[in-house]
Structures are given as structure tokens and as C-alpha cells.
Amino acid sequence: MRILICCNIYPPHFIGGAELVAHYQGKHLVAAGHEVEVFTGDTQPIGQRHDLRTEIYDELTVHRVHLTAVDWASDYVNFSHPPVEVHFSRVLADFRPDVVHCHNIIGLSVTILHVAREFGARVLMTLHDHWAFCFKNTIMKTEGVACVDYSRCDECMPFIDDGGGRRLPMRMRQDFMKLAMDAVDAFVSPSQYLADSYIQAGFAPDKMHVIWNGIDVDKFATIVRKPLQGKLRFSFFGNFGRHKGIHTLFEALPLLKDPNSVQINLIGDGNERAAYEQQLLENGCTGLVKFWGKLDNGDVARAYAETDVLVLPSIWHENQPVSITEAMACGVPVIGSNMGGIPELVEDGVSGFIFEAGNATDLAEKMDQLIDDSVLVKTMGLNGHKKICDVTFARQVEALLGIYGIAGDRSHDADDVPLIVCVGQRVGTDCAQAMAHPIHYLNGAQPYMLMANWLTASQLRQARLGWVVDAAASEEDIEGLLLSRLPLLLPECNDVLAPTCRQHGCGLHYRDANDAAACIARTLTRRQDP
Secondary structure (H helix, E strand, O other), X not given: OEEEEEEOOOOOOOOOHHHHHHHHHHHHHXXXXXXXXXXXXXXXXXXXXXXXXXXXXXXXXXXXXXXXXXXXOOOEOXXXXXXXXXXXHXXXXXXXXXXXXXXXXXXXXXXXXXXXXXXXXXXXXXXXXXXXXXXXXOOEEEOOEEOOOOOOHHHOXXXXXXXXXXXXXXXXXXXXXXXXXXXXXXXEEOOHHHHXXXXXXXXXXXXXXXXXXXXXXHHHHOOOOOOOOOOEEEEEEOOXXXXXXXXXXXXXHHHXXXXXXXXXXXEOOOOOHHHHHHHHHHHOOHHHEEEEEOOOHHHHHHHHOOXXXXXXXXXXXXXXXXXXXXXXHHOOOEEEEOOOOHHHHOOEOOOEEEEOOOOHXXXXXXXXXXXXXXXXXXXXXXXXXXXXXXXXXXXXXXXXXXXXXXXXXXXXOOOOOOEEEEEOOOOOHHHHHHHOOXXXXXXXXXXXXXXXXXXXXXXXXXXXXXXXXXXXXXXXXXXXXXXXXXXXXXXXXXXXXXXXXXXXXXXXXXXXXXXXXXXXXXXXXXXXXX
């Protein structure tokens, strides 16, 4: 079987949990006798934006597309880049994969899901966070406040920028992601928590499969910890972002019965480091903390050798943190917050402790219990190892191969949701307001409203209505819509387009937001009539 793995970043230049999962998945698929190539983003400043280069990395053929900061930015259109799709199509034609297995692909182009499906490959996606329905990935409205209504993204950010000067309603991003995800045959979630979140967001339950990420149990089980007399070492591995909750750990230090009985290891780096150093100066705990900086994956064992307890004080909904599975494989107990998939890994009171996210007093109490009881530290570590010892990459790949075999069944594809194609150099205020209206018609589903240049030719052929969202649109802007013979919705105030549309007899006209919403409902309802 030929398998193309896709992800927006890939080793060796950037190594995080999702990237390691993708890489080791590829390596173990090759070991199982399959052909594997990788299509990924390139963070190295080599060539021009969206240039493609191909190399061999760790015996895998890796196709890297040069991405820049704007390709990733959440306040820009970071999900549609046609040049990336051209490169992807060529890789498909050359490699001819049976399966395209995607991980995080924001920054590349989410349209590659549709391109892969059109090619005839089975399309899978492993979910690592909430990016498919939350532009921030975190589903947090503000610090400590989780989002409970995934349809109200515009409250966090009303508009996104397409990089060409257009401010587009956030609703268009959400519609595009829903349409793109319809092309996925099967989703793989490493945690039940994340699977449930996607189902709550409207994703098909029958496409969802929960498979834990694999871990190199043998590698971590052989790590020998170096004792440190008189201190218990609590380590954090990961990004120094506010969402990781390191500030809560620092707030807990002065609350310990004996702060001098601990050493805190911080392995990683990030934009909050300066703030953390200032916090430690203010609470007098600087001497308790050792900043290790970033470590290559091959050096992580050195840090675990000096770790007695892993602490992950996240204040956002984690999926399945790699640091926890690594710690369990090492026989290291874990203290984690009660967020996302963490409680699925850490059995409270058995393999570690769960504490209330953001509650420094609760965290300090849990730390004190382990500081006071070395036997409990060892027992919890052994319990964690027992839970993870069979969760190997080989087992993960075996489970994935089973899904590859059934992913071709497309009898349960998504219902037909009407597609409205929008054109114009800007989105007028009336149109943005109309997009916020519930559009009621016969089957009740809300239509997808998308910019024409985000769509492939086959997707454009599925459109039910062309909407001119720019009051100053020109004949050139609507040329493609006229050729498609779609019914058009036009701004009444545009005198330039009126003669052309009267000639083709092709459209309705709207005066304001309410009028536009009513015209859309009328057109779609008529299209549903027998």
C-alpha cells in the first residue's frame, strides 16, 4: 500500500507532539512493508514563498513547501493556498498513493483533502487539537473561559484577512472548514475528549475512531534516573505559552510546605519566558527553577533522567499530550490539570494526580503529597507504566491499517449542503450582515458561503448560487459566474453589472442585508422544488 502523510510541519526543523506522531507513523508503516512519502510545510527560509523542494529525511521522501508567517497566521486565510494545491496534485500524480493521511494542515491548504479524494485516494485525518472548528485551536473565549457554542466564532474575531486587502467574515472560514472536512473518509482522535468535541461541533460520529498515539516504550523504559539528594524534581516539557499554565505552577511554589524541597525543570521555550522569569523574581522562587531551553528529541532522555514527577498545569483543553505518555513510559507519575484529554491518561490517585486547572493551592497540595511520600511516587510511576506499556507505535499502525481498509466506504457521505459562491474585491457591510442571518429554506441546513478563489473547479460546479458581495464589482469579477450559468445575486446599486445581467437574464437584486438573506432563501427553496 502507498501512503502519503501530510502535515504542516515536520522534523527535523520543528519537533512537537503532532510532528513526532506523523514521523513515527511513517517509519512504522515502512517497517510494516508499505511505501510512504511525506508532504509538508517548510519552515526554513529556502527559496520563495510556496516553492517546493524534495529531500530524503530519515530514509523517507519528504516534499517540503516553503511557508511564511502569513501562511500560518490565524487572523489571515491560513487554510487556502492554491499554489500548495498545485504542488500537492503533482505529488499525487507521481506517487499515486492509495491513502492520504493528514495531520494538522493549517498553513498548507485544507483543499488538499478534496484534491486527494478526487484523485481516488482514501482520505484520513488525525486530529491533534481543535483547529478544524476553532481558529484559535484552544476553544477558549478568554483565559479560564471555555467556548460552549462553536457557531459564535465571530465574537472572538469578526473578520479575517485574505492577504490581498479583503476583510472576510469569520463565518466564511468556518463554512470552508466544514466543506473541506466532508472529503475526509475517517477521523482518528487520540482521545475520547477530542472525538466528542468534534462530534459536538457537527462532525459525523460514524467517521470518528479513537486510537491512542503510539510511544516508544522500550526507549523510555531504559532511562535510568539520576538521584538528587533531598529534593523532588518536577519537570515541565513543552511550549512556554500562557495556555500551558506554567504561571500556575510558579504560583504554587510559595504555597508548598517546604519550597526548598523541590527543583523545577522547565524543558522548552516560548514567548512567555520573560514573564515567567519576572514572576519568579517577584515571588522569590528563582533559585528553585532550572531553565533547560529546547532539546532535540534525541536529548529528551537526558531531561527525563532528572525528572521524578511530570507536571502539566494546562489551562486549555489538551488532546493527548506526548509529554504525559513519555513520562508514563518512563515510570514517572504525572500531576495534570483537569482539562481535555489529560484525565483519560492520568488516573487520579493511581498513576498521578488531577488538580483543578488554574488552582495553585490545589496543585501545591498535590505536590506536597508526593514530596512527603517517596513510596507513592514509585507506585504511581509503576502504575502509569503498566497502563502505557502496550501503547506502541506498532500497535497504533496496526489499528490505522484496519481503518485504511474500511475508509473507502463512502455510503454515509455528508448531506447535500447548498454552496453559495461569492465574488468581489471586498465584502460589503450589508453582505457581511446577511451572512450572519439564519437562512431558512426547505431542508433547514445553513448553506456554505465561500469565496470563489478558494474552490476547485469541481467544487464550483456544485454551487447553487453566485453572490456578488462587492457593490463596486466589475464585469471581470463576475465573468466566471456568467460562464457557469449560475443564478446570480447582485447589488441593486451596481449600474455597471445591471445591463450585462439583464442581457443574460441571470439574477436577483438586493438592497440591504435583509433583502440579500431573503433572496438567498428564495433562490435555494426554488432550487429544491420538484
